[in-house]
Amino acid sequence: MYLFKVLLVGVLLFASVNISATSLYNEKTFKSLHADKKAFKVGDGITVLIYQSVQAKSSAGEGSSGDFKFSGGATVQDRNWNAGMNLGSSNKGDAATNRNGFVRAQLTAMVVNVGDNGLLFIEGSQKITVNDEEQIIAVKGTIRTEDISNQNTIASYRIQNAEIAIDGQGEVSSGKNGNVFSRLVNWIGL
Numbered sequence: 001m002y003l004f005k006v007l008l009v010g011v012l013l014f015a016s017v018n019i020s021a022t023s024l025y026n027e028k029t030f031k032s033l034h035a036d037k038k039a040f041k042v043g044d045g046i047t048v049l050i051y052q053s054v055q056a057k058s059s060a061g062e063g064s065s066g067d068f069k070f071s072g073g074a075t076v077q078d079r080n081w082n083a084g085m086n087l088g089s090s091n092k093g094d095a096a097t098n099r100n101g102f103v104r105a106q107l108t109a110m111v112v113n114v115g116d117n118g119l120l121f122i123e124g125s126q127k128i129t130v131n132d133e134e135q136i137i138a139v140k141g142t143i144r145t146e147d148i149s150n151q152n153t154i155a156s157y158r159i160q161n162a163e164i165a166i167d168g169q170g171e172v173s174s175g176k177n178g179n180v181f182s183r184l185v186n187w188i189g190l
Contacts, residue, residue, distance in 0.1 A: 050156040059096040
């Protein structure tokens with residue numbers, strides 16, 4: 001029995017020398033199983049909540065006037081000839097433009113790059129067709145991970161260098177250009 005105990009202790013000492021372990025926890029990529037899932041790497045999706053309100057107004061006025069007068073007269077043997085000429089011009093113009101726009105939409109964008117400073121570069125687009133009218137919404141920009149909500153959403157006003165484009169094609173979009181006759185009249189400048 002004594003020999004068996006010595007052998008067992010020897011095997012355990014020998015086995016403990018060669019045993020090594022690596023950690024299963026990697027601090028850089030660890031995501032808790034119960035924490036909210038947020039975008040943090042290339043390929044992750046994030047919902048962008050687009051709430052944009054734009055108002056612009058501009059006006060211009062122009063005015064000019066000119067006047068030229070010429071008159072003369074002559075008298076010959078009790079006859080008077082009077083002649084005169086008066087030229088004048090006046091120009092006055094005012095122009096004003098008002099533009100209001102409001103967009104409310106949601107779309108999912110994808111993280112396409114992660115910067116060295118931890119900023120996420122996102123891009124996404126969405127195509128919607130209603131009654132043969134096609135609308136395309138596209139967004140791209142840079143976001144900070146701390147601006148991402150617990151629901152993995154970000155408001156459009158939190159996107160740095162945001163590029164938000166909304167474009168449409170169809171009857172309504174082509175109707176804003178007018179018919180061929182009205183476009184010709186506008187081209188001539190009438």
